[in-house]
Amino acid sequence: ALVQFQLTVPVAVVFAPGSVPGDLPRPLPFRDVQEMEIPLNLRTSVMSRYEIIYRSTTAQEDVALRAATAQEADAALHPLQDALLGSLTTYVVPETSSLLPQGINIYVGKHRSALVRAGGGLATLHTCLQQLTQVMSFTSSSIAAALSDRVPDGQLGSDARRHLKSSLGYEITFSLLNPDPKSHTVDWDIEDAVNRYVQPVLDKLSLVANFSVDSQILYYAVLGVTPRFDKESSSFLLSTHSLPHVINPVEARLGSSAASLYPVLNFLLYVPERSHTPLYIQDKDGAPVSTNAFHSPRWGGIMVYNVETPASPQSSLPLHVDVDMVRVMEVFLAQLRLLFGLSREELPAEFLMESPGNEVLADWELDRLLWAHTIENIATVSTTLTSLAQLLDKIGNIVIKDNVASEVYRAVASAQSAMAKLAAGHLHSAFQASKEAVTSSERAFFDPSLLHLLYFPDDQKFAIYIPLFLPVAVPILLSLAKIVRETRQRKKEPIKMD
């Protein structure tokens, strides 16, 4: 089925006093619309539409922009915006402003605003705007990746199929692996760490999906690979090409909740045995990896936590180890970002991006996720319902129960509403509608009553009934023929007798 998306991004360009370029086509405030087609294929088309309002700052925004650093300005500007999901606000500051450090022309905040240094006229401003929207909302490659089901392989980048698929919920499991409990007694305050560092991030992501977190400790769980001893650094090394085989022996023991069907993200913390300490992961060039961690797309991540050997060799075993949860969570949360597809891309030199700190995600990164997931959901609904329609065409006598029918109607209505809201620029409600559409369409498609086995195609009906009725039909037809012949003869006879 042909699906045509129109993605509308509301953008506001706010000029601080002294930053208005000389070549504006109209006096402030005015509106402008820029449209761009993202080419995909014959069955799918995406049109991105930027509705831009150009205006000057309000008095409160002026006060905020007089802050000492860009960070403070960003924090002060945040409560002044209407904070609509999916929108962008760009503040243009004068060329001479000291808000942006030397050499930096564009500053991307951790909410939904950016600061741009004026200078160069409208054309430069438009280029900056284009770059900003690419970073803060969506790019053609992120759209193509979200539609990977409908787009042929060749068009996608190599990282297109690594991100987690859009799902209604995810299960996160933190596991501590202690292969050598005789030497190490490992304590990790996981509950505290989750409440402090992980839960705030999951609360922010709760817009996207439901998350559940659990944790476990596994003893005598060994990695599948024996590390090599390196004399130069007197440490043990795991090379990159042995990493894929590390996960499998452990996976059997990880387990998952029997009741939920959500995808599971596993984060493993491995404390190497005393005989293999310290253990480092080598990258392609042979250098030890700074994080000592690696991750696998759509699965999770593993981090190796080395215990310092105690100063006195006579200290009694087992050694007590208190895990530094901050260091561990810094890596696990970075891996969580990467699994969702939020990575720090290489930006040009004149960009400065604010780090989200303990929030882990900037608001515009959440928007990027929502854009991708909304589009993916709508595309999935379209594919699912088309396939269901094809199934019904093939098996003419399939029975559609009332609840299946109502789910289909609901899915169609929600999908249409989601498309309309995307075109109007309401990202949040578009995403909610797309979630409802996916839930309904999945429920309709996977209804147990739609198994094609339960409905016989016509040729099978003939194959069953003909051997039963044909032999019985033969004598019946023959006797019918005999009766007809006799009746005809009797009709002729009276003529003879005359």
Added chain:
Amino acid sequence: FQDQAEQFFRSGHTNNWAVLVCTSRFWFNYRHVANTLSVYRSVKRLGIPDSHIVLMLADDMACNPRNPKPATVFSHKNMELNVYGDDVEVDYRSYEVTVENFLRVLTGRIPPSTPRSKRLLSDDRSNILIYMTGHGGNGFLKFQDSEEITNVELADAFEQMWQKRRYNELLFIIDTCQGASMYERFYSPNIMALASSQVGEDSLSHQPDLGIGVHLMDRYTFYVLEFLEEIHPASQTNMNDLFQVCPKSLCVSTPGHRTDLFQRDPQDVLITDFFGSVRKVEITSETVSLESNLAGFESK
């Protein structure tokens, strides 16, 4: 090393599943259970965990009153290898192995009360291995002596899977009489199929064990297993080698295969793409920076 990296990305899958089905019951069909359990062991050895294997067996061999060695199922006449072992996880056993349940597992149209271990939770990046064994004929496969699945139904089930993108690539192996007839009707993309015999030929069993009193394995699976014993998770053996397994001189029947629906060249397909679970990994080079907020008490 660069070539290895290239091949890694060519396969495009992130997880592996296996659906292993033994469609026979009764003591004299011992070899079918042994076939399935041997494939199960190999697949587990090469890395696919139980949570990603759906094993359907009648499971009436190990504790059968006619079994002279109770709680064991052997695959070789010298009783070298007990394929039943300690950690077999059978998901559908005994009378649950029906055509309906099999098709429900494949298409995902399962009642909501089914537990996670009985479901095939594959996605568009899953490579699935489907292995079936039992008694079959031209265009059908017998399930538990009471019903049949036809090749048309199987092809339709795969098409339903493809429509919902429940697999990336699928490898279908069947070890029954006239096995090639079962893959004749496939029409969905990315399916590769292997069968132990052509239409009109019977698949034969390997050797009887005089101690147990039945034939222990079928020839095709026996030689496939010998081949798989040499595969380890890092091996680079490709599918072309699997096609050569069990020539007519050893197997008496002619094994067949079908690759026209498969996009990649069998030369580029590693055995471990389907039988093992070799994951793509990336080094984590980024971290977030967290401030440890000392709220209330000292945290360390």
